[in-house]
Amino acid sequence: MSELTLETTLPGIRVQRAPRKVRLGPLLAVSFLGFLILAALLPQLFAHSDPLAIVPHDAFHPPGWAHWFGTDQSGRDIFSRVIHGTRQSLFIGLAATALAMSIAIVLGLLGGLGGAYLDRGVNWSLEILFAFPSLILALLFVAIFGSGIGPLIVATGLGGAPGYARMVRGQVLAVRNAGYIESAKALGHPPLRIITRQLLPNAMRPLIVTLTMGVGQAIVWASALSFLGLGARPPAPEWGTMLSMGRDFIANAWWLTFFPGLFIVLTTLSTTVAGRYLQQRLEGRLS
Amino acid sequence: MSDKHLIVEDLSIEFAGQSVVRNLSFTLAPGKTLALVGESGSGKSVTARSLIGLAGAGAKVTARTLSYGGQDLLGLSERGWRGLRGKGIGFVLQDALVSLDPLRPVGKEILEVLKTHGWGDRHTRAERVVELLEKVGVPEPRLRARQRPDQLSGGLRQRALIASALALSPGLVIADEPTTALDATVQAQILEVLQEIKARGDSLLIISHDLAVVAQLADEVLVLRHGEVVEQGPMEQVLRKPRHPYTRALLDAVPGEHVRGTRLSPERGIVSTQPRPGRDAQVLLQADRLGKRYVGPDQQSRQVVDDVSFELRAGRTLGIVGESGSGKTTVARIVLGLLQPDAGQVTFLDQPWAGVGNDQVEEKQRRLYRRDISVIYQDPLSSFDPRWSVGQILADALDVAGIALAQQPARISQLLSQVRLPAQLASRRPLQLSGGQRQRVAIARAIASDPKIIICDEPVSALDVSVQAQVLDLLADLQTSLGLAYLFISHDLGVIRHVSDEVLVMRHGKVVESADVETLFERPQHEYTRRLLGAVPRLPGAGTKLVVPPLEAENTAWLFDESRLWKIAI
Numbered sequence: 001m002s003e004l005t006l007e008t009t010l011p012g013i014r015v016q017r018a019p020r021k022v023r024l025g026p027l028l029a030v031s032f033l034g035f036l037i038l039a040a041l042l043p044q045l046f047a048h049s050d051p052l053a054i055v056p057h058d059a060f061h062p063p064g065w066a067h068w069f070g071t072d073q074s075g076r077d078i079f080s081r082v083i084h085g086t087r088q089s090l091f092i093g094l095a096a097t098a099l100a101m102s103i104a105i106v107l108g109l110l111g112g113l114g115g116a117y118l119d120r121g122v123n124w125s126l127e128i129l130f131a132f133p134s135l136i137l138a139l140l141f142v143a144i145f146g147s148g149i150g151p152l153i154v155a156t157g158l159g160g161a162p163g164y165a166r167m168v169r170g171q172v173l174a175v176r177n178a179g180y181i182e183s184a185k186a187l188g189h190p191p192l193r194i195i196t197r198q199l200l201p202n203a204m205r206p207l208i209v210t211l212t213m214g215v216g217q218a219i220v221w222a223s224a225l226s227f228l229g230l231g232a233r234p235p236a237p238e239w240g241t242m243l244s245m246g247r248d249f250i251a252n253a254w255w256l257t258f259f260p261g262l263f264i265v266l267t268t269l270s271t272t273v274a275g276r277y278l279q280q281r282l283e284g285r286l287s
Numbered sequence: 288m289s290d291k292h293l294i295v296e297d298l299s300i301e302f303a304g305q306s307v308v309r310n311l312s313f314t315l316a317p318g319k320t321l322a323l324v325g326e327s328g329s330g331k332s333v334t335a336r337s338l339i340g341l342a343g344a345g346a347k348v349t350a351r352t353l354s355y356g357g358q359d360l361l362g363l364s365e366r367g368w369r370g371l372r373g374k375g376i377g378f379v380l381q382d383a384l385v386s387l388d389p390l391r392p393v394g395k396e397i398l399e400v401l402k403t404h405g406w407g408d409r410h411t412r413a414e415r416v417v418e419l420l421e422k423v424g425v426p427e428p429r430l431r432a433r434q435r436p437d438q439l440s441g442g443l444r445q446r447a448l449i450a451s452a453l454a455l456s457p458g459l460v461i462a463d464e465p466t467t468a469l470d471a472t473v474q475a476q477i478l479e480v481l482q483e484i485k486a487r488g489d490s491l492l493i494i495s496h497d498l499a500v501v502a503q504l505a506d507e508v509l510v511l512r513h514g515e516v517v518e519q520g521p522m523e524q525v526l527r528k529p530r531h532p533y534t535r536a537l538l539d540a541v542p543g544e545h546v547r548g549t550r551l552s553p554e555r556g557i558v559s560t561q562p563r564p565g566r567d568a569q570v571l572l573q574a575d576r577l578g579k580r581y582v583g584p585d586q587q588s589r590q591v592v593d594d595v596s597f598e599l600r601a602g603r604t605l606g607i608v609g610e611s612g613s614g615k616t617t618v619a620r621i622v623l624g625l626l627q628p629d630a631g632q633v634t635f636l637d638q639p640w641a642g643v644g645n646d647q648v649e650e651k652q653r654r655l656y657r658r659d660i661s662v663i664y665q666d667p668l669s670s671f672d673p674r675w676s677v678g679q680i681l682a683d684a685l686d687v688a689g690i691a692l693a694q695q696p697a698r699i700s701q702l703l704s705q706v707r708l709p710a711q712l713a714s715r716r717p718l719q720l721s722g723g724q725r726q727r728v729a730i731a732r733a734i735a736s737d738p739k740i741i742i743c744d745e746p747v748s749a750l751d752v753s754v755q756a757q758v759l760d761l762l763a764d765l766q767t768s769l770g771l772a773y774l775f776i777s778h779d780l781g782v783i784r785h786v787s788d789e790v791l792v793m794r795h796g797k798v799v800e801s802a803d804v805e806t807l808f809e810r811p812q813h814e815y816t817r818r819l820l821g822a823v824p825r826l827p828g829a830g831t832k833l834v835v836p837p838l839e840a841e842n843t844a845w846l847f848d849e850s851r852l853w854k855i856a857i
Contacts, residue, residue: 182625183670184672186662187687187732187736188658189686190654197683202672202674
């Protein structure tokens with residue numbers, strides 16, 4: 001055996017890692033998100049009554065054993081409506097975020113890889129979009145194309161796209177100059193393979209966290225648009241619409257607005273906490 | 288002058304119950320220099336840091352005696368340490384670029400040391416800063432004091448850092464790898480500055496893995512390994528007649544001090560009986576009058592590569608040596624087809640490979656032959672996709688070589704064994720590997736496609752001497768067994784001398800001299816080559832002593848970071 005250190009171990013001092021403790025916040029957040037997903041897929045698991053069934057003599061029932069969250073002005077069970085509304089809210093949030101991200105990837109890649117002129121063009125259009133508050137943009141879109149779930153998703157997605165696009169562009173610019181991209185080129189990989197297998201995955205990695213939080217944000221926006229009467233139409237069980245409907249009775253029947261509002265708050269809170277947790281985990285692993 | 292002794296007896300350092308330094312003892316007298324020598328992880332830096340009370344959070348420092356100038360350092364409070372640092376003991380950190388505040392002019396940095404310790408008043412302090420910069424050989428000190436670290440070259444930054452350590456004329460200066468990563472001529476200048484500290488009668492504690500540097504300065508040498516002293520004694524004795532096999536192995540690992548073809552590491556390899564391919568071997572790659580201009584940050588255009596021509600023949604090594612900014616890496620990038628030259632042409636096997644105008648070659652065409660020319664970088668880690676394991680990195684290269692998915696696992700283990708890594712490493716991520724292991728993975732990737740040529744861009748510059756020796760030996764073995772041709776780029780003349788058949792000396796983008804390796808090193812023709820060779824520190828008993836070249840006002844026009852100008856077009 002040689003006298004020199006034939007390196008088989010890691011250099012430096014190995015720091016002992018403390019046993020991982022499960023923290024309460026992220027655990028609650030993830031559990032709540034899991035519950036929401038389950039409720040979206042199988043609402044009948046939790047809510048047994050029809051969210052649309054009108055029972056006039058049951059109107060304005062306060063929360064109690066028969067109706068956990070009470071009933072609304074038409075005697076519809078609010079718990080059932082909130083649970084059934086999960087599907088729509090989650091779907092809108094996810095679809096809008098996915099749309100925003102798709103637009104952002106296209107714009108970001110164009111800007112990041114397309115050369116100076118294209119990059120300037122992309123930057124200008126992003127700046128113009130940034131000049132308007134996103135909600136105003138979304139309002140404008142809904143005003144032109146009419147209300148409903150489809151336009152709602154597109155409007156929310158468009159509102160979020162410029163922010164993501166800028167992040168993607170920055171990431172693409174950083175990653176394209178990385179040594180491993182040059183090395184892939186020197187190996188002889190064609191450009192499309194480099195973009196799909198190395199550039200995009202590496203550029204998107206830090207955005208996973210932003211996306212998680214973005215879903216919560218999109219749900220708030222979609223609810224806001226619905227609240228303004230531009231999204232889902234009553235009596236459809238949608239959280240924003242329910243808030244809007246309950247507003248008229250807020251003085252006498254607080255539960256009409258409280259529970260849908262609570263779910264909106266809890267959902268955003270959960271995505272944020274879960275996103276932060278994910279961020280810490282990823283950063284810990286990367287450094 | 289100081290009459291202070293640094294006395295260390297039975298120093299031990301622990302981190303979280305893990306011992307990193309054990310029973311270290313030495314005495315450093317005024318006017319003397321002690322060198323701590325060892326590889327990364329040997330505990331030399333943490334030892335130095337413990338002497339100024341900065342061993343780090345969670346470090347447990349114990350010693351029978353730890354005193355400087357009669358003052359006990361063991362029970363010193365944080366306040367006491369602060370009084371001592373800078374004033375009694377000056378510390379020169381390893382990496383001048385990260386150790387200096389990027390937003391602060393270097394003069395302010397030095398001023399702060401003076402101010403903290405209440406030295407003089409406003410006017411005398413400003414005068415003192417200029418005086419200090421002058422003392423460490425910074426030309427135009429008044430101008431330089433107002434510049435920020437990024438406006439200074441590596442050598443000037445290192446000198447500014449030394450100036451701040453010397454600000455209060457401490458009796459003891461600790462320098463942690465003060466010349467690592469510096470060019471030969473700059474290194475020689477820094478060594479001269481350090482020698483002056485010694486000449487003034489102050490003590491110097493130098494930490495280095497470079498034995499040749501140690502030989503220039505040290506009176507006493509202490510060789511550390513895994514936190515233990517393996518050998519300790521006067522410099523001449525330790526370096527000329529090493530008693531411990533580890534010291535001998537470290538000395539053997541220094542390239543450029545031995546006959547070519549000698550193995551540098553004790554690792555066994557192939558003993559070749561075949562003669563090396565001669566000067567009449569087939570020409571693989573030919574570069575003809577290459578030129579490249581860049582527009583620098585000051586809008587001035589600079590000729591980074593100017594009229595560079597060479598031939599690379601099968602199975603042989605062409606070394607390109609030059610200091611930072613000499614354009615050697617730009618040449619490599621042109622040859623790799625990653626950068627379009629402004630003038631000249633590169634041909635590969637008599638086919639056009641890169642050029643301008645009518646000679647321009649489409650990347651699509653080049654891609655067909657890319658597997659024949661591989662590359663190894665100085666920093667292998669950044670050339671690996673951070674998401675991939677070693678196995679995935681190699682599989683990606685095998686895709687290019689057209690190896691079917693089913694055969695890839697077998698080929699991956701074969702590649703790993705070729706670079707002498709265990710096959711289990713395939714599932715690990717590069718981040719979990721040591722520097723030497725990472726470079727081996729990079730070499731495995733480079734040979735994955737059965738190339739004819741490997742471009743080696745400073746492949747061992749970031750490695751410890753002994754690891755460098757192993758990697759150089761590995762490259763030599765692969766050259767023999769696979770018949771590879773190397774274009775070997777380095778700023779280290781010792782390494783170049785060890786590996787090359789022919790050498791190209793570059794300066795300011797031009798080829799200053801080109802000759803076969805013996806001729807160039809024995810009878811250098813050009814004045815610059817002679818000066819470069821003179822600046823190389825040598826081990827005692829290995830020829831002439833270091834001749835410090837005259838201090839030349841640095842041509843800052845050339846001191847810009849080439850890498851900042853590169854944009855990769857995919």
